[in-house]
Amino acid sequence: MTSTDQQPFLSVKDLQVHFSTEDGIVKAVDGLTFDLAKGQTLGIVGESGSGKSVTNLTILGLHDRRRTTIDGEILLDGKELLSATEKELELLRGNKMSMIFQDALASLSPFHTIGAQIGETYRKHTGASKKEARARAIEMLRRVGIPQPDVRVDDYPHQFSGGMRQRAMIAMALVCDPELLIADEPTTALDVTVQAQILDLLKDLQQEFGTAIIFITHDLGVIADIADDVLVMYGGRCVERGTKEEVLRTPQHPYTLGLLSSMPSLDGPVDVPLSPIPGAPPSLLTPPSGCRFHPRCTFTDKVAGGLCATERPLLEVVDGRGSACHLPMEQRQDLFADLAGSRH
Amino acid sequence: MFRFLVRRVIGAMVILLIISAITFWLFYAVPRDPAMMSCGKNCTPENLAQIRKNLGIDHSIPVQYWEWLKGVFVGRDYTGFGRCDAPCFGYSFANNVPVFDTIMDRLPTTLSLAFGAAAIFLVFGVGAGMLAALKQGQFLDKFASSASLLGSSLQIYFVGYLAMFIFVAKLGWLDQPQDNKTLLEDPSSWFSGLLLPWLVLAIIFTANYTRMTRSQMVEQLSEDYVRTARAKGLSRSNVFFRFAWRGAMGPIVTLFGIDLGTLIGGAIITESTFSLHGVGRLAVASVDQSDLPMLLGVTLLAAGAIVFFNIIVDAVYALIDPRIRLA
Numbered sequence: 001m002t003s004t005d006q007q008p009f010l011s012v013k014d015l016q017v018h019f020s021t022e023d024g025i026v027k028a029v030d031g032l033t034f035d036l037a038k039g040q041t042l043g044i045v046g047e048s049g050s051g052k053s054v055t056n057l058t059i060l061g062l063h064d065r066r067r068t069t070i071d072g073e074i075l076l077d078g079k080e081l082l083s084a085t086e087k088e089l090e091l092l093r094g095n096k097m098s099m100i101f102q103d104a105l106a107s108l109s110p111f112h113t114i115g116a117q118i119g120e121t122y123r124k125h126t127g128a129s130k131k132e133a134r135a136r137a138i139e140m141l142r143r144v145g146i147p148q149p150d151v152r153v154d155d156y157p158h159q160f161s162g163g164m165r166q167r168a169m170i171a172m173a174l175v176c177d178p179e180l181l182i183a184d185e186p187t188t189a190l191d192v193t194v195q196a197q198i199l200d201l202l203k204d205l206q207q208e209f210g211t212a213i214i215f216i217t218h219d220l221g222v223i224a225d226i227a228d229d230v231l232v233m234y235g236g237r238c239v240e241r242g243t244k245e246e247v248l249r250t251p252q253h254p255y256t257l258g259l260l261s262s263m264p265s266l267d268g269p270v271d272v273p274l275s276p277i278p279g280a281p282p283s284l285l286t287p288p289s290g291c292r293f294h295p296r297c298t299f300t301d302k303v304a305g306g307l308c309a310t311e312r313p314l315l316e317v318v319d320g321r322g323s324a325c326h327l328p329m330e331q332r333q334d335l336f337a338d339l340a341g342s343r344h
Numbered sequence: 345m346f347r348f349l350v351r352r353v354i355g356a357m358v359i360l361l362i363i364s365a366i367t368f369w370l371f372y373a374v375p376r377d378p379a380m381m382s383c384g385k386n387c388t389p390e391n392l393a394q395i396r397k398n399l400g401i402d403h404s405i406p407v408q409y410w411e412w413l414k415g416v417f418v419g420r421d422y423t424g425f426g427r428c429d430a431p432c433f434g435y436s437f438a439n440n441v442p443v444f445d446t447i448m449d450r451l452p453t454t455l456s457l458a459f460g461a462a463a464i465f466l467v468f469g470v471g472a473g474m475l476a477a478l479k480q481g482q483f484l485d486k487f488a489s490s491a492s493l494l495g496s497s498l499q500i501y502f503v504g505y506l507a508m509f510i511f512v513a514k515l516g517w518l519d520q521p522q523d524n525k526t527l528l529e530d531p532s533s534w535f536s537g538l539l540l541p542w543l544v545l546a547i548i549f550t551a552n553y554t555r556m557t558r559s560q561m562v563e564q565l566s567e568d569y570v571r572t573a574r575a576k577g578l579s580r581s582n583v584f585f586r587f588a589w590r591g592a593m594g595p596i597v598t599l600f601g602i603d604l605g606t607l608i609g610g611a612i613i614t615e616s617t618f619s620l621h622g623v624g625r626l627a628v629a630s631v632d633q634s635d636l637p638m639l640l641g642v643t644l645l646a647a648g649a650i651v652f653f654n655i656i657v658d659a660v661y662a663l664i665d666p667r668i669r670l671a
Binding site for chain 1: 568
């Protein structure tokens with residue numbers, strides 16, 4: 001990707017996450033590889049169940065260890081996380097790497113004040129006194145734009161509005177100046193104006209601290225706003241990656257194209273119907289053979305020998321740009337261009 | 345908090361008033377005449393009328409109820425027994441002893457039994473439930489779950505007699521249950537006399553608390569806010585006790601309040617099994633003997649205990665969960 005160092009800040013290599021359930025083994029993440037440099041934002045896009053949240057919980061080591069088998073490698077600043085002990089991870093969580101969750105009301109403790117929740121992260125990782133932690137919590141609340149932070153610090157989450165709760169959540173995640181921030185659909189539950197404020201806030205904080213951000217969403221509009229690079233996931237695999245401009249302007253994978261076609265366009269004619277992707281997301285318990293997207297793909301008949309149903313397409317990445325599809329690149333570009341033409 | 349307490353106490357008074365009125369009225373719905381019962385074989389109409397007058401039941405039911413109610417607050421003069429000071433709950437029809445004195449006499453046994461057993465089942469039930477939740481799916485969890493299923497299907501009169509046979513008669517490890525001495529009079533005799541009833545009563549209740557605690561903890565541990573606490577780098581034990589347990593406490597406190605209130609109303613089967621002189625057996629006897637004043641007294645004690653612990657539970661709930669406001 002855009003990393004110029006020899007060793008990228010975060011490096012995920014061939015990650016496999018399998019859950020054993022009563023019905024069988026769920027391959028939630030099936031061979032995922034990506035790098036992320038400091039100060040960069042990687043957007044991960046995909047439907048529910050595509051493995052995006054699981055990937056990030058695994059980075060933090062928050063998966064259920066008894067039910068999960070994990071393969072591959074996750075390197076954070078050179079440190080292997082998958083083989084790290086629980087104690088080692090506790091020292092990293094909330095400190096070097098932290099996470100913002102989607103539903104701030106459910107994700108904040110209803111039993112502790114906002115200030116206590118922010119402060120205890122700070123105390124855990126810096127050994128600060130209660131007084132220092134409180135001052136730090138107020139400072140963080142001010143930084144994320146909570147009015148009267150010295151008063152609101154003693155409020156409980158239920159006394160905050162939805163947007164303020166998400167800000168408090170961000171303050172909590174950033175209290176120890178983490179180098180890696182994972183944001184799991186942090187704006188999905190918020191209305192559009194608050195969403196824009198939160199995204200601006202994240203961008204400002206990133207500029208200030210050079211934080212590496214993984215931003216998980218299913219909203220391509222949000223991706224266009226905040227991401228540098230984009231990784232599209234489908235059925236636990238990466239189907240396409242590249243810079244934001246590359247992926248959004250010239251998609252290479254039929255699934256990405258489908259996602260873009262199912263979004264309304266502001267500059268196109270208003271009466272063109274949106275075209276949703278036919279079918280439903282795959283079951284990860286019995287995933288489709290070959291390319292996992294093939295049952296929903298409109299281009300399978302263009303590929304010789306029924307390869308789509310039998311063989312997994314390889315993700316070939318050159319300079320951080322690549323996609324996993326059997327259809328030859330020139331043919332794909334022609335077909336996609338035709339489709340785009342017929343829409344406008 | 346103060347306003348909450350005042351309002352709840354007034355509410356409790358109203359509830360107790362209504363309960364006493366209903367009990368009073370229900371008693372006369374049963375075709376039994378307490379005067380006839382104490383009049384004996386050679387009963388003349390004059391005797392009967394005199395007994396009625398002595399017992400204070402020679403008026404209509406509303407007047408009787410009013411007299412009784414007045415007695416509770418300002419005391420009452422009986423033709424047969426003389427002055428009865430407030431709080432006067434009347435004289436027992438069965439043995440002509442003041443109801444209040446009898447209940448006060450029985451209360452130490454009942455309170456000892458209730459609080460002693462409660463301390464045991466709370467500690468062991470919640471402890472075992474937490475352990476089971478901590479070791480989810482492992483041997484300890486399965487053992488605790490099976491044991492609590494077994495425990496909750498046992499009956500006091502079965503376990504009680506069995507335990508007496510084994511631990512008192514055969515092995516001689518424990519003393520014969522008795523309640524001759526209160527805690528203040530002779531602590532060691534009090535303790536050894538009640539130990540077996542406590543343990544037996546606790547076995548039955550412990551099972552409920554184990555299951556309740558386990559299921560509450562398992563539920564709370566899968567909540568988003570617990571995951572967030574872990575994502576902040578807090579240790580497993582910190583998250584377990586300061587977050588998940590805090591969330592699990594509410595329903596357990598509620599259950600505990602109900603159980604404690606019920607036990608203070610009398611543990612009838614336990615008292616009977618171990619021949620203890622508590623409020624429970626008093627209640628049964630007063631029903632048997634159509635002893636209205638005693639019945640009223642015991643009913644109000646039981647109702648009062650439940651209402652009291654309800655107020656306590658609500659107050660504790662508000663302390664646990666800041667989302668709950670007392671109003």
